[in-house]
Amino acid sequence: MPRPRATGREQGSPTWGWALVEIRADGTWGEPRVIPAPGAVEPPLADVRPTAPSSITELSELLKTHLSAARVEDAGRGEVAAVLSRGAEAATPETRSRFLGPLAHVEALQGDLRRAERHVEQAQSGPVDPHGDSGRAHAVLAQAWVALERADFHGARRHLDTLDGVARGxxxxxATSHVLLDAKLSISVGAPETATRLLAAWEDAAPAVGSDWLSELVTVARAEALIASGEPHRAMALLTPVPRHAVVEAMVTAALARRMIGDVRGALAVLSRAVTDLDHAPLALQIEAWLLEARMAADQRRPDRARLLTDRALRSATSEGMRRAVMRDGAWLRRTVERDPVLLRKHREFLATCPGDDHATARPAPVGPILGADADRLRPSLLTERESQVLELLAQMNSTEEIAEALFVSTNTVKTHLKGIFGKLGVNRRVDAVRHGRTLGLC
Known part of the structure; x- marks a missing residue:
């Protein structure tokens, strides 16, 4: 803590020291003490209070030195946003965009989409800063994140394509935010293999970023892509041991992988370890975690808990228009809400705006050659109506039991339909059936 060098009304500039305490092996604590810090020690980020016009230059340097990925992690994105807000207030009209752009970027990552949109608009409506290329890049990336979370995938791609140089900067x-957004966009439109290749190529080509946190976020994104490809075991292996810095992101992703293999108890155990820090996590991650726990609560016949978590997730998603976060559980959500009059009354309007099974943007572009007129003749006759329904539910990552529940049939009947689908599509795995079915426009 800062300690004044003088007492009374006139005090000198503060000095900085380290507060030390010994924690013994038996659990007891030693006597706390403070020792002077060696050399010059930088004050905490929260203590930077720009008041004079000359502080603009200092804050510009702050962006370069402290808003690196490591500082965003260590200080917390909320603290960084506070510093950027003060910088924007103290800046001149010409330099304000260099603070508003990064501020919008941080807010978009945290899920404050409406606030991010407002700051992007302010950054783009002010005078052009001749030295504000980085600020403008942050603002465009913020727009891309907002579009992604709102499930405006075409808009996200449009913004992303204007920033190709960022990935090489x-x-x-x-650079990391750019590649993560690109990967999540590919996963969202049903092309997880593209995301896997993108992230692997980035890890091979990108220079050391100086932050374990950034590297671990890329690892978590690779695990998400593997889960979306139907490979939860590989995803769990990638997240073992659990990353030290991107802990919450890794825990939620690992819990999803465990649920996919049927280990509900293990998934709940992993998810419970993330609850402590979940309040500080990005809103999209919170929504995904709540919906995951809600589905598992429903599996365990705990309807009250499932209803509470579903309501919380949908209320949060509605507040910021975050549609992507509910897409993975879209089919289950619709069934759950339609069976509950209270949930239906509260959330029917928002769910109607979310991409559904028949929404064009929820489907990926074809990954193989289209058969033209032959494909049009083939589609109606290739699968029976019931097999088509099973394939649609399979494409939404539903388990055999969930498909049986949705169609009001036994699990053995679902397995029989799956065998028929595999035989007609010439595949042996569920993920291959979904991929081939999407190529033919069957799901």
């Missing part, structure tokens, strides 16, 4: 935070 020297700003680790910008």
């Amino acid at each position: 020297h700003d680790a935070w910008l």
Whole structure:
């Protein structure tokens, strides 16, 4: 803590020291003490209070030195946003965009989409900063994140394509955010293999970013892509041991992988370890975690808990228009809400705006050659109506039991339909059936 060098009304500039305490092996604590810090020690980020016009230059340097990926992690994105807000207030109209752009970026990552949109608009409506290329890049990336979370995938791609140079730049935070957004966009439109290749190529080609946190976020995104490809075991292996810095992201993803293999108890155990820090996690991650726990609560015949978590997730998603976060559980959500009059009354309007099974943007572009007129003749006759329904539910990552529940049939009947689908599509695995079915426009 800062300690004044003088007492009374006139005090000198503060000095900085380290507060030390010994924690013994038997659990007891030693006597706390404070020792002077060696050399010059930088004050905490929260203590930077720009008041004079000359502080603009200092804050510009702050963006370069402290808003690196490591500082965003250590200080917390909320603290970084506070510093950027103060910087924007103290900046001149010409320099304000260099603070508003990164501020919008941080807010978009945290799920404050409406606030991010407002700051992007302010950054783009002000005078052009001749030295504000980084600020503009942050603002466009913020727009892309907002579009992604709102399930406006075409808009996200449009913004992303204007920033191809960012991925090759020297700003680790910008470059990593760019590649993560690109990967999540590919997963969202049903092309997880593209995301896997993108992330693997980035890890091979990108220089060291100086932050374990950034590297671990890329690892978690690779695990998400593997889960979306139907390979939960590989995803769990990738997240073992659990990353030290991107803990909450890794825990939620590992819990999803465990649920996919039927280990509900293990999934709940992993998810419970993330609850402590979930309040500080990005809103989209919170929504996904709540819906995951809600589905598992429903599996365990705990309807009250499932209803509570579903309501919380949908209320949060509605507040910011976050449609992507509910897409993975879209089919289950619709069934759950339609069976509950209270949930239906509260959330029917929002769910109607979310991409559904028949929404064009929820489907990926074809990954193989289209058969033209032959494909049009083939589609109606290839699968029976019931097999088509099973394939649709399979494409939404539902288990055999969930498909049986949705169609009001036994699990053995679902397995029989799956065998028929595999035989007609010439595949042996569920993920291959979904991939081939999408190529033919069957799901």
